[in-house]
Amino acid sequence: MKKLNMRAVYLALVFILVIAVLSFLIGFLYSERTSEQDSIMPEIEEESTTEPPSTTAPLLTESVLVDPSVTPADTTSANILENENIVPLPEAVTIKINEDTWYLTLVNDYYKMPEDYEVISAPAIPGCQYELDYRVAEAYTAMYNAAAAEGLYLTPYSGLRSYERQTINYNNKIQQYLNQGYNETDARALAAMVIKPPGCSEHNLGLAMDIIDTADNFYTTEEYAWLMENAADYGFILRYPQDKQYITRVEYEPWHWRYVGVEHAHAMKASGLCLEEYLQTINMMPTPLAEG
Ligand SMILES: [Zn+2]
Secondary structure, X not given: OHHHHHHHHHHHHHHHHHHXXXXXXXXXXXXXXXHHHHHHHHHHHHHHOOXXXXXXXXXXXXXXXXOOOOOHHHXXXXXXXXXXXXXXXXXXXXXXXXXHHHHHOOXXXXXXXXXXXXXXXXXXXXXOOOEEEHHHHHHHHHHHHHHHOOOOOOOEEEOOOOHHHHHHHHHHHHHHHHHOOOOHHHHHHHHHOOOOOOOOOHHHHOOEEEEOOOOHHHXXXXXXXXXXXXXXXXXXXXXXXXXXXXXXXXXXXXXXEEEOOHHHHHHHHHHOOOHHHHHHHOOOOOOEOOOO
């Protein structure tokens, strides 16, 4: 009886061992197969991705972030040259500026301000040669003082710009691209990614300030870090983020800060939406002047 039991236990142990070895082998073979499939899957997915433009396909490559020593002009031409399909500049629609929601006015390649719109301006900070819409200047001064109290100076570099000045700047930019051998259509489209056509720039409305200078490596400064943290408290947003270039049709501009009011600045910061996306979600896209 005892001997038989021992034998049964021994057989059972051998049986369990065989099962364990078999299941290990099956498991190993199966995982080899699935990992092979996994490595094939991403390639197939990437190829089948056709629409819409994703955040991984900005107008510029990441080289702006990787190599801050490259000058803005160099990165611009280098990256734009890589972009073989230059989207033609659309015909911008003149919009109505609503005095109740002036701070949410959207101008870009699709929408432009009326040429006769008069901006009531004031120095961005007292005694400064650069001006802003007087209501924005008040907010800018408050922001400037708050940063200055921490030893950081958000020195104005370019604020309100006249229609005439914008026309000259834009035409000069177009000429640069024509000189590089681009045709008129492409030159206009490429120029607009750097300098907006007259009436399409937030600088023409006095709603935006370029801070300190227009260097690509501004994003590495303490002032930039401060702005990312605090600008919303004063109603300002980073208008042209790195990952929204396919929507804004503007290069990443870490120096360009736009006023939208405190409430909307916080909402945009929290949501991560750029102005075009945000205005769509709150149903505040511009009204054409003809319809208004
Ligand atoms: Zn600017």
